[in-house]
Amino acid sequence: MITILLLLGSTVSAQNERDKLESEKRKLQQKIKETERILSQTTNKRQSSIGQLRALNNQIKTRSSLIRAIKDEVGLLDENISEDQAIINSMEDDLELLREEYAEMVYTAYKTSRGHDELTFLFAAKTFNQLYMRMKYIKQYSQARKKQGEQIQIVQSNIKDQIADIELQKTEKQSLLGEELSENQKLEDLQGEQRRLVARLTQDENRIKQQLDAQRKSEKELTNRIEAIIEAERRAALASSIDMSDINAAFEKEKGSLPWPVSNGFVSSKFGVHRHPTIKSVTQNNPGIDIQTQADAQVKCIFPGKVLGIVSVEGMGNSVIIQHGQYFSVYSRLKSVSVQKGDQVTAEQLIGRVLTDSQNVSELKFRIHNQKGSVNPEQWLQGKN
8 A cells, every 4th residue: 555655645745746747837828829920020021030940949949949849758757657557566466465354354253253244253152251252253354344345445546536537648648649649740840941041141141241241330320329428327327426235235136037128029139149050150149038929019118217318320221228336227229219318217118119110020139238338137137038
């Protein structure tokens, strides 16, 4: 019985692990749906784009994670089925032992009464004390046999339930294997599409380089203007000796848990220096992160603050700079702005909507600055992508 209890405890633990995998699968499936909408938006244009490739890469990455989660769930089901079978084997051993004990009790009772029925056995007593002891013996043995019979019925019922559970898990396993097969086929199709898209983009290298040059100029102009506004504010704050320690501490306390500026999407370009996805000889230095999202997506403030400035740069749309003490959050590539310079804004307040470019890519460039310059925004935001 101890073996059964240990196995049952292990099954509960495995079920908890499976619940976690199911939750992870639901999140991955939701991400896939989001990316499918973004990918559909970028493929509406006949011309291939880096934005389309990034959406495709993210879709492949997410589907690969989903397949791994399904494989893990199948593995857990295999373990559960094996453990359930071990439980059944143990219960069948217990059942056999209970039956043997029951048979032995019946035989012992028969031998004691020498084959007579209960009344004959009782009236064969030679003294009143012997009669009393025989009555007590019959009662105790009757209760023991009843209890033994009940235990046999309980174990038989448990075995039946365990067998039904195994059959259910086998059905679920077959369903998961079918799901895995389907997802593998989708992944292969996406990988084929990825290879074809990379080939087209590689052949179109000159056009992409021209786009990169224009993008670098726009981003450099935007960076210069942002840094000039921030530096002017720093000097003004220094001259006025304003104490910002409380708001700085409040902002720093939220590191790793700030809300994302857009509800849906994925990080299409990370912070810092990295190679171009198709032109390996080209490197890019991103002062923030790019978040590819859906057309007309709402952009929201990540923390309470003051709108320090709004700038517009060709190729980068509108940018909103919000001050949080000696920290600044910057939201660029906006097609429209819902706030004005000097406004006090709250966390998750709407400040604008994302711009969709000529290649149907809707992408927000998001930055965070401290006293030393730009920092990696992903380290400040809630874990998501």
